[in-house]
Amino acid sequence: xxxxxxxxxxxxxxxxxxxxxxxxxxxxxxxxxxxxxxxxxxxxxxxxxxxxxxxxxxxxxxxxxxxxxxxxxxxxxxxxxxxxxxxxxxxxxxxxxxxxxxxxxxxxxxxxxxxxxxxxxxxxxxxxxxxxxxxxxxxxxxxxxxxxxxxxxxxxxxxxxxxxxxxxxxxxxxxxxxxxxxxxxxxxxxxxxxxxxxxxxxxxxxxxxxxxxxxxxxxxxx
Amino acid sequence: xxxxxxxxxxxxxxxxxxxxxxxxxxxxxxxxxxxxxxxxxxxxxxxxxxxxxxxxxxxxxxxxxxxxxxxxxxxxxxxxxxxxxxxxxxxxxxxxxxxxxxxxxxxxxxxxxxxxxxxxxxxxxxxxxxxxxxxxxxxxxxxxxxxxxxxxxxxxxxxxxxxxxxxxxxxxxxxxxxxxxxxxxxxxxxxxxxxxxxxxxxxxxxxxxxxxxxxxxxxxxx
DNA sequence: CTCGCATGTGTACGGTGTAAGCATACGGCG
DNA sequence: CGCCGTATGCTTACACCGTACACATGCGAG
Numbered sequence: 001x002x003x004x005x006x007x008x009x010x011x012x013x014x015x016x017x018x019x020x021x022x023x024x025x026x027x028x029x030x031x032x033x034x035x036x037x038x039x040x041x042x043x044x045x046x047x048x049x050x051x052x053x054x055x056x057x058x059x060x061x062x063x064x065x066x067x068x069x070x071x072x073x074x075x076x077x078x079x080x081x082x083x084x085x086x087x088x089x090x091x092x093x094x095x096x097x098x099x100x101x102x103x104x105x106x107x108x109x110x111x112x113x114x115x116x117x118x119x120x121x122x123x124x125x126x127x128x129x130x131x132x133x134x135x136x137x138x139x140x141x142x143x144x145x146x147x148x149x150x151x152x153x154x155x156x157x158x159x160x161x162x163x164x165x166x167x168x169x170x171x172x173x174x175x176x177x178x179x180x181x182x183x184x185x186x187x188x189x190x191x192x193x194x195x196x197x198x199x200x201x202x203x204x205x206x207x208x209x210x211x212x213x214x215x216x217x218x219x220x221x222x
Numbered sequence: 223x224x225x226x227x228x229x230x231x232x233x234x235x236x237x238x239x240x241x242x243x244x245x246x247x248x249x250x251x252x253x254x255x256x257x258x259x260x261x262x263x264x265x266x267x268x269x270x271x272x273x274x275x276x277x278x279x280x281x282x283x284x285x286x287x288x289x290x291x292x293x294x295x296x297x298x299x300x301x302x303x304x305x306x307x308x309x310x311x312x313x314x315x316x317x318x319x320x321x322x323x324x325x326x327x328x329x330x331x332x333x334x335x336x337x338x339x340x341x342x343x344x345x346x347x348x349x350x351x352x353x354x355x356x357x358x359x360x361x362x363x364x365x366x367x368x369x370x371x372x373x374x375x376x377x378x379x380x381x382x383x384x385x386x387x388x389x390x391x392x393x394x395x396x397x398x399x400x401x402x403x404x405x406x407x408x409x410x411x412x413x414x415x416x417x418x419x420x421x422x423x424x425x426x427x428x429x430x431x432x433x434x435x436x437x438x439x440x441x442x443x444x
Numbered sequence: 445c446t447c448g449c450a451t452g453t454g455t456a457c458g459g460t461g462t463a464a465g466c467a468t469a470c471g472g473c474g
Numbered sequence: 475c476g477c478c479g480t481a482t483g484c485t486t487a488c489a490c491c492g493t494a495c496a497c498a499t500g501c502g503a504g
Contacts, residue, residue, distance in 0.1 A: 126410070
């Protein structure tokens, strides 16, 4: 009553790049990356599609942006701890974040990734390796190796149905249709995936520790 | 003159799933995965888009199919060689194939992958590990670790501009725009990418050997 | 020869990203 | 206070996408 304008009660929060990215992340989390369309993001924000373009250049910028949002969720342990446990923690955190946003690992691998959050993370990891005493050259390769492993493992894990229920059903159908007995080792592997003890929790850390210890050995023998 | 029908000289090869997949691979190789549309594949084959549906159920089947095409290009060394060199060779071949079809690693990581070629490869690798004397459990994890590394490393390499020329240009622009001196280790890493001696050839095999030797050590101490 | 089915075509629908032009509302200025 | 420029949002439109559906055609089996 008091104000003539603004009869609507809603405070009308203005749009912003942050709000757009936030909505995009939410949408992707709920419906997968294919659910991300400019029109749907707009609807989520109670707005028309073209309005988004006042805050982002195009859809690519949104994709880059949500990867950055995800990257900024990754823990980078403060310095002081042993380098192996530090990298271990951040690797696990990276994996957790990527599993929390199942669409992210695909984008992470596809986009250039020159955003601040990813840059900060890369720098942190390189510094940690350097301060651990790895040579310049070894650090260069170690970085690639560790990153490859984290991304590769997580991506692979995401392709598999993670919920036990779903896994069992899919595995059964899969085992039935493949040439009977022709690929016994593969069959065995699928069966192992069904064993409850392989929750794929230990698997990741096992390989990670393998790599970290190898790097340490390389450092000490070089 | 002889035949009344078939005035056209062209023999009119009939369509087939194989021809469709072949065209799709060619198109993706030339223009990237985004260039793959039903209409464009059809045009490549001198046909209308809807005709493709007589040979494939939908676009997803095409995507699965071209990943299979790629997978079937991978070398699986015949048994007999040392297990480490066998896996080494096939890993390198896998990487080469994925680099040859830059769109493939994305699909490889995204699709379920229950095709014959991928299945055959998986089985081959698992068998090789088993015959190398790894335990059931260790084989299970070793498989994931090696696969993760191959896919992760290759994917990462693909995101970087591979041609020296392009790399140099991008790196320069990149280095200029990032907060000056704030991320020295990352800067150093980018610089290392520019050094000719890091053609990323050795890098892949270095990490690979690291992993294989670690697995061997695990096998012998278990 | 004829019939039926496999193969290819044409059209249409709902979806996509985004270019261009228009409406409006708000902040800084006189 | 009033004005105005600019930032923000809306509308319309275009080209392209995957594919459902109805139809044309030609070839092989009876």
